[in-house]
Amino acid sequence: MITPRIIQVEVTTTCQARCKFCPRTLLKDSWISRHIEWDDFIHVIPTVKKGVLVHLQGWGEPLLHPRLWDMARAVKQRQGKVSLTTNGLLLDEAASREICRIGFDFIAVSLADAIPHAHHALRTGARLEPILSNVAFLCGLKPRPRVHFVVQMMKSNMARLPAVVELAAKLGADRVIASNLDCIVNGEVD
Numbered sequence: 001m002i003t004p005r006i007i008q009v010e011v012t013t014t015c016q017a018r019c020k021f022c023p024r025t026l027l028k029d030s031w032i033s034r035h036i037e038w039d040d041f042i043h044v045i046p047t048v049k050k051g052v053l054v055h056l057q058g059w060g061e062p063l064l065h066p067r068l069w070d071m072a073r074a075v076k077q078r079q080g081k082v083s084l085t086t087n088g089l090l091l092d093e094a095a096s097r098e099i100c101r102i103g104f105d106f107i108a109v110s111l112a113d114a115i116p117h118a119h120h121a122l123r124t125g126a127r128l129e130p131i132l133s134n135v136a137f138l139c140g141l142k143p144r145p146r147v148h149f150v151v152q153m154m155k156s157n158m159a160r161l162p163a164v165v166e167l168a169a170k171l172g173a174d175r176v177i178a179s180n181l182d183c184i185v186n187g188e189v190d
Contacts, residue, residue: 003049010058011036011065017087017126019112021152022059035065041074048080053105057085063095072102081105085150087123088131096138099145106146108177109135113151114163122156132171139172148175 014033015022048054054075056062062084065071075082085108099107109131112122119128139147149168151161161178168176 003052004047005051006053006055007044007047008055008057009036009041009044009071010060011041011056011062011068011071012060013058014064015059015061015087016064016089017061018124019087019126020122020124021112021154033060035067038067038070041067041071045074045078048075048078050079051081052078053081053083055083055085057108061087061090063090069098069102072104076103083107083145085110087126088134089126091131091134091138093137096134096141096144099138100141100143104145106148106174107138108148108150109173110150110152111164113157113160114167115160118157118160122154132167135173136171146175147171147173148177149173151176151178153178153180 012033012035013031014035044054056068056071062068063086068084072082082102082104083106084104088109088111091107091109111119111128111131113119113128116128119126135147138144149164151157151164153161161176164178165176168174
């Protein structure tokens with residue numbers, strides 16, 4: 001049997017932000033917000049072998065899941081790698097220290113823009129300044145996981161992608177990933 005190298009698990013569909021490009025926001029009248037049950041998550045664990053990466057993300061905020069740390073520890077106990085994508089709002093000092101203690105391999109922080117007002121225009125409820133403060137704290141810890149910025153490319157932010165790269169360098173982040181939206185619900189965010 002072939003073992004996957006990467007397993008992505010959507011641990012929650014709940015989020016405290018209201019991003020204008022997110023299906024959670026655009027489909028809010030029919031969206032179901034919930035966390036994956038522990039009994040469902042543990043079915044992933046037997047597939048984790050040494051070196052397999054389990055990435056905890058989706059259309060929700062993983063740091064809202066009450067058993068996120070248990071999930072990460074379960075992956076590490078199987079000698080797997082673990083990572084997550086976060087909007088950065090809950091990436092406070094306590095979360096950053098727990099991420100380092102568990103040994104996350106990387107943390108991806110999703111940004112919409114490097115300029116606060118442009119970021120706020122796309123990510124309602126997710127002010128940029130506290131997110132950047134949280135990232136700076138995490139980047140200052142030693143040892144720490146790799147820190148990535150992830151930017152969803154849209155017409156409104158394409159010209160400022162170099163500013164995101166500069167911001168990442170300034171804060172000590174390791175990588176910037178600019179990706180296409182994989183779920184386009186309306187033409188405004190195409």
